[in-house]
Amino acid sequence: MEPKQLQLNAFDMNCIGHINHGLWTHPRDRSTEFGSLAYWTELARLLERGLFDGLFIADILGVYDVYQGSIDLPLKEAIQLPVNDPLLLASALLGATTHLGFGVTANLSHEPPYLFARRLSTLDHLSQGRIGWNIVTGYLDSAARAMGQNGLVEHDRRYDQADEYLEVLYKLWEGSWEDDAVLADRAARIHTQPDKVHPVRHQGEFYRVEGYHLSAPSPQRTPVLFQAGSSERGLRFAGRHAECVFIGGSNPSAVRDQVVRVRRAAEAAGRDPQSVKLFLGISAVVATSEAEARDKLAEYRRHANPEAGLAHFSASTGIDFSRYGLDEPIRYQKTNAIESVVKTFTAPGAGWTRRRLLEQHALGGRYPLLVGSPVQVADELLHWLDDTGLDGFNLTRTVTPESHADFIDLVIPELQARGRYKTAYAEGTLREKLFGAGPRLPAEHPGSAWRSLGAAPQARRLGG
Template sequence: MTEPKQLFVNLFEMACVSHITHGLWPLPGNNRERFADLDYWLELARLLEHGGFDGIFLADVVGTYDVFRGGPETALREGLQSPNLDPLLLVPAMAAVTDRLGFGVTFSTTYEPPFAFARRMSTLDHLTKGRIGWNIVTSYLPNAARNFGLDDEVPHDERYRRAEEYLDVLYKLWEGSWDDDAVIADREARVFTDPSKVRYIDHVGERHRVAGPHIVHPSPQRTPVLFQATGSPAGIEFAGRHAEVVFTGGRTSEEFRRNADGMRDAAERHGRRRDDVRFIAMAGVIVGRTTEEAEDKWRLYRRHASLDGILAHSSLPVDLTAFPRDLTVREALARAEFPAERVPFLPLDTTVGQALDFIKYGRDDRFLVVGDPKTVADEIERWLDEDGLDGINLRQYYSFDTARDFADLVIPELRRRGRLPQEGERSGTLRERLFGDGHSRLPQRHPATRYRGGANLREGAVPATP
């Protein structure tokens, strides 16, 4: 008899007040304003570990949302991802109070040098004993570009082209610069590292010149688990070459499966296997002990949702709230002298009022369920078996009740159905949690591994110490 497919569960978080559920932070008892208090993260990490979560995924941005209404004022009033802490600095503290919880952190390939980032991630992989993953992003906010000395954001496909070289440098450092047995710690001979097993990488590329060697010895995973969120043609090709876990979604089962199959096809084009890529979707789960209790929560969240926060987060370049609700969107754009083709996601022939109501209250996401534990577990099983989903990033509406409700009500039901391991069963590195015991390192067919043992580094590379 085939074992039921198991679910990988992350909590989706960000070190800010308003991450993706805008307008809910003032609700009584919500903890969001404590995001800069270390105790917030320690309490949350303990809750997730003891509750049966696999990981916490930390989003990030390096700029302010200042497109909507031509400035950052709306985002700042809403607490929309600003102020925002560096997610990498939260991980060691949470790792210190947990043994199994994994950590996914977001970092951009566009603005900061790869050598320093390689060092930080290797450090985190050591300190967490292999529980770290990296969400690869290229950064899309115009303000982020200006924060790093550019006039405007780098064009989309150019960002991915630059990311290819960035990852090439990282792979050389993580996989090729040190041999596994370079550290010998021989007290008698007074030799800590064998110099013949450490080498320069001497990378000389279009944007980066990195001599090496890597300044951190090999960590449990060497390369952290590679996450990516994408849907564009350039992003899909990039994910097919590099990503191990892809965040994707869809309004229907068919749309999700089409997105996933496109990325599996891309993986095969790059010499990998279709099952080398796992798929995780952001999921909204509002659960109560009864259906009525869950529906009450959902009504509360919808009633307090902030339309301004949602519009600012979407970087909508036209303020639809400034127009009469009975105008069509097309008419409003014409009055604003704004080309409709620049906002292809807006329904042009609906009224402004209908469009705004849908933006605020729309409920057409495939991965959203409201109900009692049985209803929620039934739906999650459909996501696994019918859609082919591997895991979820649980959207946090209310801190910490969203995570606590899932831990107390949903996880026990999923365990009874064989969809989650029993308490304490799943351990090891983050990559092993995703791909099975004995898979702490990238498989040989991944492009990063071409540098193992110093192979394929720049011609003329020599050991770090003669």
């Protein structure tokens, strides 16, 4: 059996400071140009030269106002503020690329499903099937307040809503139009056959939708579904819906456990556990030698801001770490933010203090950091891959676009020489490229239950 080839996404955001905060001050960093289309098209073409599977564009609604109870530090250090729309960015980059996939993040809590279904179908058409959607429910009270709510809906309840949201989307994407609905027959004056297009009638706890999907079937119908929840409720959601799952972990043992839990959740939902791709977020500083890489890392750290990273992390947990002394143990607090992260960092005996968190955020972020020569970085990537059952990585930027260019020029050839990374793109849609199968959801996926249901695509419901 041939060794697994790793898959790779660039992890970015339509903003200045994404994961590794403070590095916008580095003289070679160009992230302050993020409002320029030329900045992004240059990056997209660079990633396509490196045969990246996708550019995954994160997003957040709301602001990080937990740390110190204000947005002063997020404004000073551009901690995901200002931030622009990821879907419009992806649309603009489609014409600059041929194979690169685009994973766009959208918060379903504030997006009506009927309109959102058309927006994603439009992108799937324009890209000829290179679109994925990162499903998020949101975790910021500031976003809920900005959208006219009193506060964030309770954690598990958000996933209940998300399950129904996906059901509505599946009905629209998979069931409203039959594959052969469009004839485009000029002589017969029939573009679309009326008996091949069906209304969706959905009445649920959270949504009421009655209407026809506005877009004809796109190459993938349903975009590739990405998700990142690792709480118990989030895992059940991922097991049912997600095709690609982003996980975190600071060591192989923790990551291996996460991989097993996700695959078990998929199996419990009646799916092949290997049908889900698992990606770990990482950062990398690479140079032609280890000594040069260490020097580069030291240079980067002089510009990074650990406190800015901690302000970002405060929002993820809902805990204001500024209220803790440097060596005071971080205590568990029930919050409505990212439940799995809160439990990990406040578990009895975990030993996390503000000082230790600041040390972890030395580069402005807390993802695993790989530093060294091309051989060393490739060795470590493959160790993670082979030891944990991962399928690939989400590579964050440090100094941009330098860090991605270094990785492409130095690490990719090393991986290719070992037969562990592709040397050319496969043809087809993003789903075909990632999974080596067809462009549509596989038959075992719950979303496929709404396919070809004729005049009653609303007649069946997903399991609870």
